[in-house]
Amino acid sequence: MKKLILSLAATLAAVSLLQAQEPDYRFGKVSEEELRMERYDRDPDAEAVVLCEEVRTYYLIGNQFTRMTDYFIRIKVLKAEGKEYADVELPYVFQRENYANLDAVAYNLVDGKVVKTPLKKQYLFREQVGEEQWLLKFSVPEVREGTVIEYRYRMNSDFITYIPTIVVQHDIPTEYIRAAVEIPEYLRFNIDTKGYLSLDMQENVIAGRIAGTNVPYNVREIRLEGRDIPALKKEPFVWNRNEFRSMIDFELSQLALPFTQVENFSSSWKDVNELLSKIDFNDNIHMGNPFKKEVDAIVAQKPAPRQMLHEILRMVQSHMKWDGKYRLMSPSPNDAVKRGSGNSAEINSVLMAAVKDAGFDVVPILLNPRSMGRLPQMYATLDGINTFILRVTLDDGKFAYLDGTDPDSDVDLLPTELLVDRARIYGVDGNVGWCDISQLSPSSTVINMNLHFDSDLSLRGWITERFTNQSAMQYSSACTKAGSEEKYAEGLEESHHIRIDSLTINGRGSALLTQQYAMTRETEKAGDFIYLDATVIPFLSENPFRSAERSYPVEFDSADSYLIQGTIRLPEGYVVEELPRAVRLNAFNGDITCSYIVQAANGAIQFRMQFKQKRLIFQPGEYADLQAFYGAVVNMCNGKIVLRKQQ
The missing domain is CATH 2.60.120.1130 (Jelly Rolls)
Structure with missing residues (x-):
C-alpha cells in the first residue's frame, strides 16, 4: 500500500511538472522563461519567433450580419533585426470596418524583474492609402533584443462574403498557432489550402442562434492547430513566395441569406465566363476604337500582319501610359484615353479595340501576374484574376500575343511578370481553357x-x-x-x-x-x-x-x-x-x-x-x-x- 501511494504521488508530480512546462498562452501571461530565451533552437539564425498566434473568425447574426475576427499574437525578439515586428499595420475599409479592444504590450527583463510597457492610445495612427482603404498603425514601445511583444484586437466588418486568409507560416518560425473559422449555413466558401506543410485541420458542425430569437442555424466550424512551424525563408528564383506559404484561403461559392434568393458564385469556369459577359469587362472588350483614324492610316500602308500589330501597339502606347496597376476591369477606358494614362484593363481594352478594327480576331487571355500568384487549378475563381492580355489570330492560323503596359514590349514579347504557366482563354470552359505562355519567347x-x-x-x-x-x-x-x-x-x-x-x-x-x-x-x-x-x-x-x-x-x-x-x-x-x-x-x-x-x-x-x-x-x-x-x-x-x- 505504501508503494502504491508513493507511485501515485510520483505520477501526480510528473503530471504537475508537464503542466508547469506548458506555456500559458493567455494575453499578459508572459513567462520569465520566454523572456530569458536567447535563441530558437529549431532555427538558431531566426531574428524573432512567434511564440503563440491565435485567430478566430466568426459571425454575429441579428438585426445586422457582421463578420468578427479576434486576433492575438506573442513574438519574441531575438536579434536587432527582429525589432521590425514591433511595427504593425492593420488594413481596413473606412466606415465599413473597424478595430476594437486593441492592446499592445512590450515585456522586458530588467534586473531580474519583468517590466511591462503598454502602448498608449495616443500613439495609434491612421493613414489613408486608397479611396476607401486605410491603415491603423502603431509601434509597440521599448522593444529591443530579448523583448517579448504581445498585441490583440477585435475587428468587425460588414464584408460578410469575405473571410481573411489564415496565414499559418510566416517569415519567422512559429512555435504554436491555433485558428478557428465559424461559417453560418447561409454562406458557403471554397477552401484552398496552400503550401508544403501538412496542416492539422478539423471540421465540425456546431449550433448557432440568431441574436434575440430562438431561431437556430448550423455553423461549419474549421479548426487548425500547429506547432513548430518553420519560417518561409527568402530564396532567389521564385515568382511569388506566398504561393508556397502554408495558409488557408476562402472564396465565396454560394450566398443564401434568409428570405432572399440563393446566389451562386464562380463554381466553374463556365460560370466565370458568363459572369464576365454581363459586367463592365464585356462592355470594355467590345468598345469602339477611339483611335480609328490612326488605325486606318496604319492599315492603308498594308504592312505584314505582325508588323501591323507592332505599329498598332506602338500607336496606342504613344497615346496612353501605364499607371503601374494591374486590373481586370475598369468603369471607362475612354476616360483613360482622355487622361493619356490608365491601368492594364484600360490600355488593353483600347488596344483590343484598335486591333479588332484592323481586321484581326482577338480574344482576352485572363491571368494573374507572376508576383500575384497562379490561378487555382482545383476551382474556378473571378477574384483571383487580376489582368488580361490579348491573343490575336493571324492569317496562317497561328497566334500572336500582345500587352500594352510596358513600352519595351512587342508582338509575342511580354513583360516577364505576364509569362505565366496558368492562364485562361476567355469564353472557353473546362480544362481546354487553360493556356501556358511561360515560354512564349525564350x-x-x-x-x-x-x-x-x-x-x-x-x-x-x-x-x-x-x-x-x-x-x-x-x-x-x-x-x-x-x-x-x-x-x-x-x-x-x-x-x-x-x-x-x-x-x-x-x-x-x-x-x-x-x-x-x-x-x-x-x-x-x-x-x-x-x-x-x-x-x-x-x-x-x-x-x-x-x-x-x-x-x-x-x-x-x-x-x-x-x-x-x-x-x-x-x-x-x-x-x-x-x-x-x-x-x-x-x-x-x-x-x-x-x-x-x-x-x-x-x-x-x-x-x-x-x-x-x-x-x-x-x-x-x-x-x-x-x-x-x-x-x-x-x-x-x-x-x-x-x-x-x-x-
Missing part, C-alpha cells in the same frame, strides 16, 4: 569578343552583344530605366568590370537588340604572369543557390541560352602558361547544359562558353542536383587563363 544572348593587349598590358578590343526576346526586353528596360545611354554604359561598366570607350545600341523596344562597344579592362598581373578570367567578362561568379535545402520550387524567369566566345591575341613576349580545363555539363536529361573549351594557337587564344536552360521550374527534390550543377558552372567561370613572360 531568351538568347550571343557575345562575341575580339581582344588584344595594349602596351601597358591592359586588355582592349571590341565586344558585340546580341540579345533576343526576353533578354532584349531586359536590356531595353535597363536602358530606359537608366535615363540615358551614358548612365546605361556606366552600369554596363560596373557589371562587366571594364571601361567603355564607345557604345552603339540598335533595336531598343524590339525582340532583337544589339550593342557594340570598345572596351578596356585592367588585367591582374603578378611578376611575370598575367591572369584572365575564363570568359573575360563575368558570367556566373558565385552560386545563387546557397541554402543547404529548399522546401519550394526554383522558378526561373525564362528559358535561356548564352553563347560567349572570343579571340585574344597574345602580347608580344608572352606565352600561355595554363588554360582552364574543358568542361561539358549535362543535367536533368539535357534540360540544362553548359560547356567550355579554350585553345591556344598561332599567337592567339580562342574560347567558347555555351549555357542552355530549357526548363523554367525545378521541384524541391531536384534542388541538390541543381545546386551542384550551378556550383560546377561557377568553378568553370572562376578558372584562369594564365600567361607568362618569356625570359
